[in-house]
Amino acid sequence: MSQQETEHKSEWPLWEVFIRSKAGLDHKHVGSLHAADAQMAIENARDVYTRRMEGVSIWVVESKYLHTSDPDESASMYEPANDKIYRHPTFYNLPDELKHM
Numbered sequence: 001m002s003q004q005e006t007e008h009k010s011e012w013p014l015w016e017v018f019i020r021s022k023a024g025l026d027h028k029h030v031g032s033l034h035a036a037d038a039q040m041a042i043e044n045a046r047d048v049y050t051r052r053m054e055g056v057s058i059w060v061v062e063s064k065y066l067h068t069s070d071p072d073e074s075a076s077m078y079e080p081a082n083d084k085i086y087r088h089p090t091f092y093n094l095p096d097e098l099k100h101m
Contacts, residue, residue: 013062015041019049020057027059038062 012034018027030049035041041060050058069077 012036013064015045015060016063016066017041017045017049018059018061019045019055020059021054023056027057032063035060 014032015035015038016032017030019030020027030045033041033044033048035044038060041062042058045058045060046055049055
């Protein structure tokens, strides 16, 4: 790849890639890549992250559209939930047949 192509590629937006490994499971973040547009990001994600048929669905999100909480502030952010025991269903017994909960 020439230096000009490398410089042009670095101007492409960064995309976050999420893969769902099986129907019914949630999408998991697997990495990031640069691409010119969403279609290219999906195709590149397929080539990079699903080489061994690991996925059934790919999501790509341009990184600039993700808004996250600060991990350093997690204690204060989640503190109100600690005093609401009903939000933590740890006292339920789940049947062995239930695989994904």
